[in-house]
Amino acid sequence: FIAVASGILNELYILQSIILTLETFLPQVCIHRVRSCSSIRFIKSKYVCVFDKSALKFSHQQRLFRTSIFLSDIFNIKHFKLSDIGEGITEVTVKEWYIKEGDSVSQFDSICEVQSDKASVTITSRYDGIIRKLHYNLDEIAYVGKPLVDIEIDASKGVASEEDVVETPPMSHEEHTHQEIKGHKTLATPAVRRLAMENNIKLSEVVGTGKDNRILKEDILNYLAKQTGAILPPSPKGEIIPPLPKSETVPAAPKDKARKIPLPVSRPLVFSGKDKTEPITGFHKAMVKTMSAALKIPHFGYCDEIDLTQLVQLREDLKPLAQIRGVKLSFMPFFIKAASLGLLQYPILNASLDESCQNVTYKASHNIGVAMDTEQGLIVPNVKNVQVCSVFEIASELNRLQALGSAGQLGTNDLTGGTFTLSNIGTIGGTYTKPVILPPEVAIGALGKIQILPRFNGKGEVFKAQIMNVSWSADHRIIDGATMARFSNLWKSYLENPASMLIDLK
Amino acid sequence: MVFQSSLKNCLQLSCILRTPKAGFRSSSGGLIIQSVSNDVYQNLAVEDWIHDHMNLENRQVLFLWRNSPAVVIGRHQNPWQECNLRLLRQKNIKLARRRSGGGTVYHDLGNINLTFFTTRKKYERMENLKLVVKALKALRPQLDVHVTDRYDILLDRQYKISGTAAKLGRTTAYHHCTLLCNADKFVLSSVLKSPYKGLKSNATPSVPASVKNLFEEDPSLTCEMLLDAIAEEYAIQHQIDHQITLINPADETVLPGINNKTKELQNWDWVYGKTPKFSVSTCFNIAYKDSVIDVKIDMDVKHGRIEGCNIDLPDQWLPLALCSELVKSLTGSKFCPNETTTLATTLLRVCPQDDDMHSRWNLLCENMIMLM
Numbered sequence: 001f002i003a004v005a006s007g008i009l010n011e012l013y014i015l016q017s018i019i020l021t022l023e024t025f026l027p028q029v030c031i032h033r034v035r036s037c038s039s040i041r042f043i044k045s046k047y048v049c050v051f052d053k054s055a056l057k058f059s060h061q062q063r064l065f066r067t068s069i070f071l072s073d074i075f076n077i078k079h080f081k082l083s084d085i086g087e088g089i090t091e092v093t094v095k096e097w098y099i100k101e102g103d104s105v106s107q108f109d110s111i112c113e114v115q116s117d118k119a120s121v122t123i124t125s126r127y128d129g130i131i132r133k134l135h136y137n138l139d140e141i142a143y144v145g146k147p148l149v150d151i152e153i154d155a156s157k158g159v160a161s162e163e164d165v166v167e168t169p170p171m172s173h174e175e176h177t178h179q180e181i182k183g184h185k186t187l188a189t190p191a192v193r194r195l196a197m198e199n200n201i202k203l204s205e206v207v208g209t210g211k212d213n214r215i216l217k218e219d220i221l222n223y224l225a226k227q228t229g230a231i232l233p234p235s236p237k238g239e240i241i242p243p244l245p246k247s248e249t250v251p252a253a254p255k256d257k258a259r260k261i262p263l264p265v266s267r268p269l270v271f272s273g274k275d276k277t278e279p280i281t282g283f284h285k286a287m288v289k290t291m292s293a294a295l296k297i298p299h300f301g302y303c304d305e306i307d308l309t310q311l312v313q314l315r316e317d318l319k320p321l322a323q324i325r326g327v328k329l330s331f332m333p334f335f336i337k338a339a340s341l342g343l344l345q346y347p348i349l350n351a352s353l354d355e356s357c358q359n360v361t362y363k364a365s366h367n368i369g370v371a372m373d374t375e376q377g378l379i380v381p382n383v384k385n386v387q388v389c390s391v392f393e394i395a396s397e398l399n400r401l402q403a404l405g406s407a408g409q410l411g412t413n414d415l416t417g418g419t420f421t422l423s424n425i426g427t428i429g430g431t432y433t434k435p436v437i438l439p440p441e442v443a444i445g446a447l448g449k450i451q452i453l454p455r456f457n458g459k460g461e462v463f464k465a466q467i468m469n470v471s472w473s474a475d476h477r478i479i480d481g482a483t484m485a486r487f488s489n490l491w492k493s494y495l496e497n498p499a500s501m502l503i504d505l506k
Numbered sequence: 507m508v509f510q511s512s513l514k515n516c517l518q519l520s521c522i523l524r525t526p527k528a529g530f531r532s533s534s535g536g537l538i539i540q541s542v543s544n545d546v547y548q549n550l551a552v553e554d555w556i557h558d559h560m561n562l563e564n565r566q567v568l569f570l571w572r573n574s575p576a577v578v579i580g581r582h583q584n585p586w587q588e589c590n591l592r593l594l595r596q597k598n599i600k601l602a603r604r605r606s607g608g609g610t611v612y613h614d615l616g617n618i619n620l621t622f623f624t625t626r627k628k629y630e631r632m633e634n635l636k637l638v639v640k641a642l643k644a645l646r647p648q649l650d651v652h653v654t655d656r657y658d659i660l661l662d663r664q665y666k667i668s669g670t671a672a673k674l675g676r677t678t679a680y681h682h683c684t685l686l687c688n689a690d691k692f693v694l695s696s697v698l699k700s701p702y703k704g705l706k707s708n709a710t711p712s713v714p715a716s717v718k719n720l721f722e723e724d725p726s727l728t729c730e731m732l733l734d735a736i737a738e739e740y741a742i743q744h745q746i747d748h749q750i751t752l753i754n755p756a757d758e759t760v761l762p763g764i765n766n767k768t769k770e771l772q773n774w775d776w777v778y779g780k781t782p783k784f785s786v787s788t789c790f791n792i793a794y795k796d797s798v799i800d801v802k803i804d805m806d807v808k809h810g811r812i813e814g815c816n817i818d819l820p821d822q823w824l825p826l827a828l829c830s831e832l833v834k835s836l837t838g839s840k841f842c843p844n845e846t847t848t849l850a851t852t853l854l855r856v857c858p859q860d861d862d863m864h865s866r867w868n869l870l871c872e873n874m875i876m877l878m
Binding site for chain 2: 209
């Protein structure tokens with residue numbers, strides 16, 4: 001029976017949920033088959049085809065043989081019991097599983113979180129192995145002293161001991177697999193040890209920041225980060241330097257005193273980072289929807305530069321006045337008001353084209369959107385009815401929207417109904433850009449940063465000018481280049497000569 | 507009298523924290539530390555750090571801390587069930603989830619927090635609470651304070667002045683508790699009342715209790731006096747010098763890796779995402795123009811994200827296609843007003859422009875956001 005069982009085992013690929021049912025199932029099936037035939041191969045094929053679901057269900061009921069101890073020795077399954085919590089507690093509620101059946105765990109990895117009477121307890125694994133069974137579901141009561149999970153110890157590595165692993169320094173590149181440090185205990189999980197080995201790092205040189213000075217993956221990565229860009233010292237006798245890749249020519253600058261530029265990375269880093277895929281939700285999903293719709297709009301761009309020297313001065317003068325009234329005055333209120341004055345002359349830029357492209361609706365209100373970059377992503381609240389607002393009122397409203405925006409508390413009313421948008425990307429940086437129109441609007445303007453540049457004045461003299469670039473995009477189905485250009489010129493003239501806004505203010 | 511060591515002691519502290527046998531003058535019985543920060547996330551991170559990195563074999567630690575206004579929920583609790591999140595956002599009160607179990611508490615500078623760190627084997631909550639009671643009685647013998655078997659401390663046999671929670675790891679454990687000295691009871695009761703209806707959840711519920719400040723019993727008491735008295739009692743019981751070492755929870759040289767721990771605790775996925783699975787099932791009325799309609803909402807929320815969503819509206823009140831688009835967008839998104847608003851308003855961009863419809867849409871979304 002022993003010969004049959006181990007023969008089968010060596011050739012079978014062990015499936016997850018079959019392990020425990022084997023305790024009950026194997027004895028019945030195998031013994032029956034042994035009597036009926038003599039060939040081991042024949043037994044194996046018969047055995048395999050019997051492994052269908054109905055058979056498994058059937059076998060679960062019947063426990064004809066008490067073979068659990070015997071089989072768990074062959075399969076190295078440990079019943080990991082819930083240990084004593086203290087204070088005489090006998091039962092706890094399972095609140096969270098950190099692993100699921102089939103996961104591999106290392107010693108000290110967290111298995112689950114249980115709760116008892118205001119105390120939350122993290123249960124960690126005693127073994128390296130693979131989780132084979134969770135004995136409880138979430139919110140079930142678990143009992144101290146009873147099995148919590150079943151872990152299959154990796155048979156090829158032997159039973160994991162509970163003591164620390166002992167390691168010695170690498171003697172040569174080929175012997176990296178036997179990392180051993182004399183008399184020095186170094187704690188690290190198998191994954192971390194592999195990462196160190198791949199990068200030719202001695203674990204003894206890495207500072208561990210985990211529990212009990214364990215070496216974590218971050219410690220290896222920090223150690224690597226320190227290594228890159230460093231000049232390789234000439235190797236003293238006895239010390240081993242990891243071999244350089246073949247493309248490398250001359251190592252070691254220190255001998256050459258004239259050469260002060262450090263060498264670039266001397267060896268390719270073997271980075272064991274993994275790709276991460278996650279679903280698109282929330283803000284990103286909103287962007288996908290908006291931008292996909294925007295794709296249907298044929299965009300054309302128009303750019304220009306504005307001399308804001310006079311406006312910069314004006315704002316400096318007006319800032320204290322606004323401050324007294326409790327409002328922070330930036331350049332945006334001026335840009336927004338000037339845009340509204342421009343839209344009065346070119347109302348087609350404040351319009352909307354219907355789905356079938358049959359009708360254009362000229363919007364009466366100038367609800368000018370202001371693109372905001374928040375922690376979560378891009379949002380565009382709008383200032384309503386700019387056509388009847390003063391620059392101060394616009395500034396005040398912008399303050400309110402900015403405060404709500406950064407707190408994540410903007411309401412639906414603030415985020416809907418926009419008719420035209422300005423994006424001040426210049427606060428972050430950039431000059432010219434290609435902004436994307438936000439449907440159902442037909443135009444958008446993006447403002448670059450204000451730079452101090454030399455320009456010629458009317459007398460042919462060079463002076464210091466405060467220059468900002470603007471990039472417009474418009475829907476070419478209903479807006480032509482000439483309209484956009486004229487609007488831009490008008491907007492530009494208001495801003496280059498702010499006093500001219502006074503004449504057209506309503 | 508308290509002898510508070512200055513921050514220069516923190517340089518020694520990094521040795522003390524790593525190697526228990528390094529040169530701290532007093533015996534290896536105990537260590538008293540106090541945080542200089544009032545940031546709840548930073549202070550919780552210090553607890554984590556000590557739990558993960560300190561060797562408490564020969565030495566126990568008492569950590570004293572206070573926070574600026576914050577609501578702290580237990581490890582396995584549901585914030586929507588426990589507090590008024592809308593009010594928290596309005597008043598800029600932080601929300602934190604601690605790693606220990608237990609119920610929800612409100613912290614402000616009138617509340618002190620005590621954490622007793624020991625090895626797992628020496629974990630003993632009753633002893634710690636008795637120490638606190640002893641300290642209070644030494645300070646003001648006339649105070650009627652005692653420990654209940656639910657690990658609460660009661661004043662005058664009826665008012666709760668302290669709540670307890672604990673965390674047990676592989677080798678270390680900690681027990682922390684609050685102590686109300688002079689907290690704002692009005693804010694406390696309003697933020698700890700949840701307005702959210704129709705929630706069904708297996709999360710640990712809090713047990714509401716009447717609370718009272720020690721200050722109300724004896725106006726001469728301050729937080730500093732209480733901290734002092736407790737530190738003194740701890741020093742006596744552990745036979746150590748009555749010396750409190752100040753600790754800066756932002757200092758990476760003393761507590762390497764602490765800033766990462768702070769960031770983890772501030773992360774949405776920890777604070778909200780760790781909420782056990784729950785469902786919301788509720789209805790509300792919307793009054794629009796001359797009519798009032800009934801709306802029924804059902805949502806399943808897992809890891810703080812909407813797993814499934816159903817919106818029941820009268821026919822034709824809103825375009826069916828738009829509603830199903832909304833449901834589709836919400837699925838997988840955070841159960842959070844900000845994301846829902848963003849998604850709902852984005853959908854309006856890509857549908858026919860009808861002012862009437864827009865107003866109804868905004869009304870529906872505003873009401874849905876009230877559930878979050």
